[in-house]
Amino acid sequence: MDSKEPGTIERELYIEAAPEIVFDVVSKPEHLKEWWPDDARYEPTPGSTGEIVFGDPDADGGTAQFAVVEVIPPRTFSFRWTHPAGEVAAEGNSLLVTFELTPRDSGTSLRMTETGFREMGWEIAVLEEQYQEHVKGWDYFLPRLAPYVATLRTRP
Numbered sequence: 353m354d355s356k357e358p359g360t361i362e363r364e365l366y367i368e369a370a371p372e373i374v375f376d377v378v379s380k381p382e383h384l385k386e387w388w389p390d391d392a393r394y395e396p397t398p399g400s401t402g403e404i405v406f407g408d409p410d411a412d413g414g415t416a417q418f419a420v421v422e423v424i425p426p427r428t429f430s431f432r433w434t435h436p437a438g439e440v441a442a443e444g445n446s447l448l449v450t451f452e453l454t455p456r457d458s459g460t461s462l463r464m465t466e467t468g469f470r471e472m473g474w475e476i477a478v479l480e481e482q483y484q485e486h487v488k489g490w491d492y493f494l495p496r497l498a499p500y501v502a503t504l505r506t507r508p
Contacts, residue, residue: 361490419433427454433446450466464490
């Protein structure tokens with residue numbers, strides 16, 4: 353569901369679990385790091401700041417700044433990320449990711465949207481590269497979400 357012009361990434365998936373469970377998995381750092389980053393350090397409350405870590409930051413990995421924007425259990429969780437260290441996350445210096453959860457049948461419909469690429473002020477080549485990196489990233493990581501949720505249902 354991506355437009356040809358880099359601007360918004362949208363993904364939808366169905367997860368066989370209650371919205372409350374899915375909400376925890378997309379909002380709490382201890383769950384997030386099981387399907388997306390290698391580590392996550394933040395409080396899942398509006399205004400909280402922290403970081404997420406991919407790989408080993410001292411090797412070929414990296415750290416991204418993370419700021420929680422909206423927390424409405426079990427419906428919406430949004431955050432801004434990729435803003436420069438020491439700056440407050442805002443439109444124009446960060447990307448906004450929103451997870452919207454809707455009960456459907458015996459599970460949850462999850463809609464993920466990432467916006468803000470054009471507002472970053474990047475040259476077109478950088479914009480296209482960043483956009484494609486994020487498309488590839490979400491295409492890799494989002495399919496890991498449902499299998500992780502399934503492991504939670506089988507735990508005692």
